[in-house]
Amino acid sequence: MASHIVHETPFAPYRQLSAEELTHRIRQIKDQLGERLLILGHHYQRDEVVELADLRGDSYRLSALAAANETCRAIVFCGVHFMAETADILANRPERLARRDGQRIPVVLPDLSAGCSMADMAEIAQVEDCWYQLSEVAGEDTIVPVTYVNSSAAIKGFCGRHGGIVCTSANADAALRWALARGQKVLFFPDQHLGRNTALKLGIPLERMQVWDPHAPEWGGSDPDALQRATIVLWKGHCSVHQMFLPEHVDYFRREYPGIKILVHPECMMEVVAQADEIGSTGRIIRLVNEAPPGTHWAIGTELHLVHRLKQEHPEQEIYFLSPVVCMCSTMYRIDLPHLCWALENLAEGTPVNVIRVDDPTAADALVALERMLELSGGG
Ligand code: 13P
Ligand code: SF4
Numbered sequence: 001m002a003s004h005i006v007h008e009t010p011f012a013p014y015r016q017l018s019a020e021e022l023t024h025r026i027r028q029i030k031d032q033l034g035e036r037l038l039i040l041g042h043h044y045q046r047d048e049v050v051e052l053a054d055l056r057g058d059s060y061r062l063s064a065l066a067a068a069n070e071t072c073r074a075i076v077f078c079g080v081h082f083m084a085e086t087a088d089i090l091a092n093r094p095e096r097l098a099r100r101d102g103q104r105i106p107v108v109l110p111d112l113s114a115g116c117s118m119a120d121m122a123e124i125a126q127v128e129d130c131w132y133q134l135s136e137v138a139g140e141d142t143i144v145p146v147t148y149v150n151s152s153a154a155i156k157g158f159c160g161r162h163g164g165i166v167c168t169s170a171n172a173d174a175a176l177r178w179a180l181a182r183g184q185k186v187l188f189f190p191d192q193h194l195g196r197n198t199a200l201k202l203g204i205p206l207e208r209m210q211v212w213d214p215h216a217p218e219w220g221g222s223d224p225d226a227l228q229r230a231t232i233v234l235w236k237g238h239c240s241v242h243q244m245f246l247p248e249h250v251d252y253f254r255r256e257y258p259g260i261k262i263l264v265h266p267e268c269m270m271e272v273v274a275q276a277d278e279i280g281s282t283g284r285i286i287r288l289v290n291e292a293p294p295g296t297h298w299a300i301g302t303e304l305h306l307v308h309r310l311k312q313e314h315p316e317q318e319i320y321f322l323s324p325v326v327c328m329c330s331t332m333y334r335i336d337l338p339h340l341c342w343a344l345e346n347l348a349e350g351t352p353v354n355v356i357r358v359d360d361p362t363a364a365d366a367l368v369a370l371e372r373m374l375e376l377s378g379g380g
Helices: 012-016 019-036 059-068 081-091 094-099 124-138 153-161 172-180 192-201 224-229 247-256 282-291 304-313 337-348 360-375
Strands: 037-042 055-057 074-078 143-148 165-167 185-189 209-212 232-235 261-264 297-301 318-321
Touching: 012 337, 019 037, 019 337, 037 059, 037 081, 055 059, 059 081, 059 282, 059 360, 074 081, 074 337, 081 153, 081 360, 124 143, 124 153, 124 185, 124 224, 124 232, 143 153, 143 172, 143 192, 153 165, 153 360, 165 172, 165 360, 172 185, 172 192, 185 192, 192 209, 192 232, 209 224, 247 261, 247 297, 261 282, 282 297, 282 304, 304 318
Parallel strands: 037 055, 037 074, 143 165, 143 185, 185 232, 209 232, 261 297, 297 318
Antiparallel strands: none
């Protein structure tokens, strides 16, 4: 018979505590640390976690908040790994460090396994290989790289070094316009859907887009002529959550609920976005629902926790989840009360755990691309 050995870790006892106990202890730390602590929460977080955040937002807003805050001395990021990396780069940029006499702000991710499968679809070695091949076809000076913020710091650094920019789903069109004003070709990664939907919005036809598959043996599964003609080269990545929303789900709601408004995130596939009434980052989705008159009917295509929260907060409207299957971000979900309490108590004791620290050279390059994004109008 197999023996089961349970390894007791300092975190393990937190699993035994009730939600009430954990919430109480988290609130105590928040009171104790006051403005020195900033808890940021993405809209996809569980309700019990997002309620404890000092500030919540979409990826753009959270980046901007991390960049702007002057008072906190520690950030606890209830989101995923790339978001914590971005907060580390922005909160500890040289200008801010100088004002704090070199004191770093630790950025803590309560559970280190909270990653993003889309961000993992573009590795720096693959991107460099793609860049090398594209440069052979088009000449390096003509290509501008644009990375979705859902990417590693190394990829953001690559964009900084090569005259590129970061975007979020709230400002992808402004970032793409920025890039097209500086080059003849854009390499957009890692989300092919955000890239394609944004390019279509700017009037770039599908014939001018080419998909780059990093796993193909050569030329990203394309050919040099097609790559030469393309205005946008789209990295073959996607969000495992948003790819679950399908055109037939839109058809169903249009058929069964005449007059319903379809509202989707731009990480959804083109065929879904084309049929939607409204498209937006999570921040825009929330704003549209907040501003809609009572009695509005919505079918919303984005992560489950956000849609459920909107449904609870707006009983005066009819809100449906666009897919019949559960589309939740399982990595966002890993941030729970036990991890948050464990991370905060360690922080308060002066022994921070799960600190996300981007190395200095990567952070310096990534900052260039992030600052270009923050300077764009049209964010948030
Ligand atoms: P936004 O926060 O930009 O809406 O993006 C959603 C998302 O998938 C975050 O990972
Ligand atoms: Fe990544 Fe998709 Fe989860 Fe966002 S929702 S963190 S893109 S897997």
